Amino acid sequence: MPTADIVDLSRLQFAVTALYHFLFVPLTLGLAWILVIMESVYVMTGKEIYRDMTKFWGKLFGINFAMGITTGITMEFQFGTNWAYYSHYVGDIFGAPLALEGLMAFFMESTFVGLFFFGWDRLSKVQHLMVTFLVALGSNLSALWILIANAWMQNPVGAQFNVDTMRMELTSFFELLFNPVAGPKFVHTVAAGYVAASMFVLGISSFHLLRLRDPSFAVRSFAVAAGFGLASAISVIVLGDESGYTSGEVQKVKLAAIEAEWETETPPASFTAFGFPDQAAEKTHFAVRIPWLMGLIATRSVDTPVTGIKDLKREHQARIENGMRAHAALQRLKSGDRSAEAMAEFDRLKADLGYGLLLRKYTARVVDATPEQIRAAVDDTIPKVAPLFWSFRIMVGLGVWFLFVFSAAFLVLARRRLARNRWIMKVALWSIPLPWIAIELGWIVAEYGRQPWAISEVLPTHLSVSSVSAGQLWFSLGGFIAFYTALLAVELYLMFKYARLGPSCLGTGRYHFESGGRAGPVTLQGTA
């Protein structure tokens, strides 16, 4: 059996590589559409400044995109290198969306991205816009397939266990595609990316506006970001992830943990706005509760209960005990008894096979588990509440803040009062890092909240790892951290350098830092 240090190191490595990758992906997802918007205006109006905007923000897009590719290669191979048992056990289902992501989306994105940068003089205006559009479409379709794969980990529909091959196998591709968790997850994730990209453009434009550099360029960029950002912030909140929390057991557990919902309340449940969750005592100290709110958000009804952690644990204990019987039935089949009765017995119990596997952390022989081992496995079924409770609240708080920033920016701009409201530019500039914090916390809520499962109710994380040594893991983990951190430093250096240069870096001779650029005093008045 995999030892605890191998499991912990593998998880740490996955978290590090995924969190790093997810620093770059959201900006790609959103900035690509912002480029499409800017270039569409260029094609429709013929105004050169919009082409320059597309090129300048495209340059920053490229600096970020390179890091997205660099950190993305790891993700495609890491399931095999570090999660070999997972790859065997669910590869029949999980591999298909990854392969489709390559064939349908990543090919498109990567083939056209070169043409986006190098094709300006070789394509007609409309052709180039099409190329930009295909880059945006490809990157977003890519996210769709990855999130279909991820949604299956949260809510594994359309699959069942095959005794002959000792793994899960696909029973319905349709169910995999239309997993009820996948849709909300996709919308929430890409909209979060759009928010990040909008804040990025809004903040950097504000930087230039505050210094009165290239104001006509910056204010147009500011306007695009404010509009796109406002729409995205609304969708990230309204079409948030909550609607996915009603499907699948792990999602219900996650919801209870996020809310520190120890007891099942009479519906509609109250929302704990603040408090200190105490997992050992199974209560929340100093809780501040808002009546009704959670029941409404989580179930969208007034009479559906939100199951509390204590009740969930009782259910899980029954399922773990059932899982032990499922393993006994599986052993009987493996020993060669394929009688109709033995098959029927296994079919009756196989839904809880995964719960039995939770005991493998404590004993090699699941069927002989002791009551203490069962109790420990039951405790494992609830993820650590405090980190989820806090991550979720900070994420939501930031989401509300983004809505405020974009609304304010949009209103100030629409009323042509930008020059008199320098504060909104300062706020936008200093808010640039915040979407990334919200996004990383969102990953933690979704994936840390999935524990102890790699695949909800099917395969525990501790069984999923490869048979590699701790030394090998230290080598790879150390290498990933060193490489990614060094490359991130380089990326940030270039990003700052080019963001500060502004459109001057295009070398057109029309902008601030260039000899031919505008000199002399400029004001914001009248540019809005």
Place this chain on the structure above:
Amino acid sequence: MIYVFDYATLKLISWAIVGLLLVGFAILDGFDLGVGVLLPFVGRSDDERRVLLNSVGPTWEGNQVWFITAGGAVFAAWPLVYAAAFSGFYVALILMLFALFFRPVGFDYRSKVEDPRWRSAWDWGLFVGGAVPALVFGVAFGNLLVGVPFHFDGDQRVFYTGSFAGLLNPFGLLAGLVSLALLTMHGGFYLQLRTEGAVRQRAVLASRIAGAIFVAAFAAAGYWVATGLDGFQIVAMPPPDSAFVPAAKTVERLPAGWLHNYAKHPWTVAAPLAAFGATLLALAVSGGRRAGFAFAMSSVAVAGAVLTGGFALFPFIMPSSSDLASSLTVWDAVSSRRTLQVMFWAVVIFLPLIVLYTGWVYRVMRGKITVQRVRDGGHGLY
């Protein structure tokens, strides 16, 4: 779901799909890797190096997706191979990933700062990003022919019992040399097609040297396979149309066993013949005006070399040297019939589209890259 093919046929199709993606990768990303290897040597000045970078700059990203997709296809179609190979070759795979990191950032970041030390550092990074993967692919392929020490337990959990040093056995290293020389030659022929003047002259020399090494090393590997390396053969197994675990079959080793398929199906000899013949044809016209023909021949040689290995191994994908029955074959390492059918349709629908739009992108970006163009291009180029 309506099945067009029976399970056994779909298993064979999965072999063809992965083979096609690997050949596509070796041809398209192969010359990008080769150009990376040649970057510090064929490009002497900064302008010349930018010529090399911009000859592959607009298209290398799409080419690398052949590799990513081949990885995804192996995961989807052969989960056991994906699990056993990637976790078994752990250190080699991680080193290759680290080397590949240099490419996306190297291409994009190198020319964004004027400092010559910065640029030189990235150039060597791109060299590593080309040479290490080219070498590791060959070493990995060579070790498949040697056999890899791994086995499965009753839960189908895979255990690799070898070491990283064990991969660096003489035959594995020879195979690494084969692929490094082949892809370097291929990169040289690509540069002959896309460049002019002094850069092209050096590319001609590079393709000749690398081509000669490839022919010699490939012949040596062939001789070794025929005389010094045991092959594997399935003695008995459940019906190919059924689903079963690797342990359900019986496998034996036999001298010169990897030549078995060539004796049984003589048409497969076309693969090694193409690898040799096309290389010699390409070398014959190297440096002349028929650079397009030379590059096409070089591509045929790359495809021939990959298929030579694939045909020799078939139906094996990853033979086990320590537990023969654990060997992974096209019959027992595969996904379910339903998943293979989904893969089939995905490839039938999307691969032609990919080939079409990739062709269009190459057409738009066609033409020679010259030092003059790189100087004029300034901010718009790498």
